[in-house]
Amino acid sequence: MAEMLSSLMVPVSSWLRSSVHRRWLDHQGLRLLGFSQSARMQTGFGPLDNEGHLIEDAKPDTTLTARMTHSYAIAGMRGIPGSLSLADHGVAALRGDLRDAEHGGWWAGRPADLSSAEERRKQNYLHAFVVLAASSATVAHIPGAHELLNEAAALWESRFWSEExxxxxxxxxxxxxxxxxxxxxxxxxxxxxxxxxxxxVLDAPIWRTRALRVIERFIHQLARENDYAVREHFDRDWNYLGDYNRDKPTDDLRPFGLTPGHFVEWSHLLLKLEAALLRHEGSAPSWLLTDSIGLFNAGMKAGWNRDGTEGLLYTVDNALEPVVHNKPHWCQAEALTAAAALLKRTGHTDYEKWYRRIWDFIALNMIDRREGGWLQELDAANRPSEVVYAGKADLYHAWQSTLNPLLPLSPSFAIAVRELDS
Incomplete structure (x- = not known):
């Protein structure tokens, strides 16, 4: 059974309790799922342009495939026609051409499509999404998903996890x-x-312990001592790389500087882990809530309305001065998810105000009612832009933001959605 603390803390007047708002969230989620269905390729899924067509010379992308598999597996559990077939397609691709049959693990795409040594590296970022996709597909009873999850989790643990x-x-x-x-x-x-x-999904508490250890290192130790401004780049000896990718300020995964959207994304993850620990262990570190609040406040202060226009910008430098003023859609999605999570956890009206303000910004600037989907990026003046993200490849962030407000903080996403309509 899901924890009920969230529903008790939310004020009666909150949008989260409004039946109209909840129907609106469902409608927006359905629009996003429908728009992204055409990302299916013979192998996996590829990126879409602004009109919802596969881009010219599109190639299967393993991260997109994992995210689409995760999304459509959960949509299928909710009874959205076509979704389970798309999730089945994604699982088959992850068990097929996108998997390295010789050495194990997953490529960024089909080997023949990868032109550089860097593209051929085995990345933790990608493998985390393969594990997430496999876990969601397992909950949805997609054929082969449980086998994929067992393989992916074992490899992820043995190759990427550093116990030390x-x-x-x-x-x-x-x-x-x-x-x-x-x-x-x-x-x-x-x-x-x-x-x-x-x-x-696997009833394996050790993974919650690992999540807590990651948070302890990156947030409770490193970010807390930096006033919750999350530093992104370190070497293996944990020296901070303050100039990392200075020549690549618009890199889509490792940009120079700090990313306020990540501050707020960490914020809601801390609350979800707190809820999971309380639910399963009966106790959780009190600092998880303290740090979550600090992260949200730091992220909104560093990134929101820095140019006299609403919205959360992409990056700031080490002194928290804006570097890339453009506003990716995922930053807004994570900010509103964090505001909703803090509202559920604390009942404080400030988070209700932020939740409404962020949705107002998205509704008036990012939801594309003509072509579908969300604009992936705006410039400093809130005009459509493609400096960091071209087209409309990403379903995952926007779609999850339409469901997260409807869910308790625990259990995890797929299981919480399964219980939502049961």
């Missing part, structure tokens, strides 16, 4: 040699999400 450090290693050469001299907050953040899913 309490974090996930970043990347390796295709044959698992040549570990990268890097420790990244981004891939470890998404690993926390996947850890909580695996813990619930």
């Amino acid at each position: 450090e309490g974090v996930f290693r970043e990347s390796f050469s295709p044959d698992w040699s040549g570990e990268e001299n890097y420790r990244g907050a981004n891939s470890n953040m998404h690993s926390v999400e996947a850890c909580m899913a695996v813990a619930d």
Whole structure:
């Protein structure tokens, strides 16, 4: 049974209690799922343009395939026609051409489509999403999903988890040699999400312990001592790489500087882990709530309305001055998810105000009512832009933001959705 604390804390006047708002969230989620269905390719899924067509010369992308599999597996559990077939297609691709049959693990795409040595590296970021997809597909009873989950989780544990450090290693050469001299907050953040899913789906509490250790390192130690401004880039000796990718400020995964959208994404993950620990262990560190509040406040202060226009920008430098003023859609999605989570956890009206304000921004600026989907990025003046993200490849962030407000903080996403309509 899901924890009930959230529903008790939410004020009667909250949008989260409004039947009209909840129907609106469902409608927006359905629109997103419908728009992204055309991302299916012969193998896996590929990126879409702004009109919802596969981009020219589209190739299967393993991260997109994992995210689509996760999304459509859960949509299928909710009774959305076509979704289970799409999730089945994704599981088959992850067990087929996108998997390295010789050395194990997953490529970024089909080997023939990968032109550089960097593209062929085995990345923790990708493997975390394969594990997440497999766990959601297992809950949805997709054929082959449980086998995929067992294989992916075992490999993820043996290759990427560092028991000594309490974090996930970043990347390796295709044959698992040549570990990268890097420790990244981004891939470890998404690993926390996947850890909580695996813990619930496989009834394996060790994964919640690992999620807590990751959070302790990156947030309770490193970010807390930096006023909750999350530093992203470290070497294997945990030296901060303050100039990392200074020449690549618009990199889509490892941009120079700090990413306020990640501050708020960590914020709601901490509350979800707190709820999971309370539900399963009966206790959780009190600092999880304290740190969650600190992260949200730091993220909104560093990133929101920095140019006199609403919205959360992409990156700031080490002094928290804006670097990339453009506003990715996922930053807004994670901010509203964090506001909703803090509202459920505390009942404080400030988070209701933020939740409404962020949705107002998205509704008036990012939801594309003509072509479908969400605009993936706006510039500083809130005009459509493609500096960091081209087209409309991402379903995962926007779609989850339409469901997360409807869910309790625990259990993990797929199981909570299964229970939502039961």
